[in-house]
Amino acid sequence: MNDLLRYHAEDQFAAELNALQAFDTRPKPPNWMLSPWAVSIYLLGGTLDDGTSITPKYIGDRRIIEIAVATLATDRALLLLGVPGTAKSWVSEHLAAAICGDSTLLVQGTAGISEEAMRYGWNYARLLAEGPSRAALVESPLMRAMQTGKICRIEELTRIPADVQDTLITVLSEKTLPIPELNDEVQAIKGFSVIATANDRDRGINDMSSALVRRFNTVVLPTPATLDDVVSIVQQRVASMGRTLEIPAQTDGLDEIRRVVTVFRELRAGITMDGQTKLKSPSSTLSTAEAISVVLNGLSLAAHFGDGVLTSENMASGIVGAVIKDPSTDRGVWLEYLETVARTREDWSSFYDACRSISE
Ligand SMILES: Nc1ncnc2c1ncn2[C@@H]1O[C@H](COP(=O)(O)OP(=O)(O)O)[C@@H](O)[C@H]1O
């Protein structure tokens, strides 16, 4: 059990979930493990009366999480919408873990997904041998969630072709999944719901039909408002991931974290923080999630090939790699940023030199 590279949220945070459950005296919706209040504490963090501390999973506006949890306590499904890297998948996993103790009923939306992956398929050997029967039917995660009263997560809903998406309409409005081959159906038991995620950027690839949109309550996960918010998210996530990956480096390189977040924000916004210099934006997303992985990468370099202290040299290659996704356009944008912005900042000289030497 100790050797998994990544644990499901409900396993990794089992101790927190148990403590919350022991403490939770508020009313729970049918088949929920925790009350909506306790679910929100699990996501936002806090300290229980007995001193147990619950780590924050989502760092941001508390109201967003409250609305998401309240939605799931009704019979409506939840759609988390936002640009890449705004913690949609992360929040979806933790909501499922806290509400039904199982975040694994997951359908990954892709352009090539079949209707079987959404509804059910057949075990063809059995189908041929025995004819259609419930035993020959291969349940989808959605069907299993309906039968067990759990939450089904659907990732990247708008990447799914429109006709397959529309399978969800009956499920969400009638709470039933017909099986015409068996003249049968699966009816959802209480506790069943769906959390879907979709990227703003993907909009237009497969727009959701208005019939489907109406079955969801949409909650937008925003990009963090201020630089300090991002720095604090990156810091907390890196500290926790660094522990899990057992990277033996100091995680207090606050100046370096602040710098990568500044670089990403300025490039994304197309203007420097002081509003003085206009910049071109690269094609890359430069999200919070990417800042987190650049810092982790830097820490690994510092730990294994440096003296354990995060330096600008450790950060440079990760930053350059994150910014330059499409070399034909992003390289020019990056070099211009280096020359017009990074070079002129006083305490950025070693960062500038490090980037310069690998951007040549
Ligand atoms: N506001 C936030 N609070 C906590 N973690 C965040 C936040 N924003 C981004 N992250 C981190 O970013 C990483 C990637 O998020 P992810 O859920 O994969 O993004 P999305 O699905 O929106 O593209 C996660 O590890 C998450 O911890």
Ligand SMILES: [Mg+2]
């Ligand atoms: Mg995602």
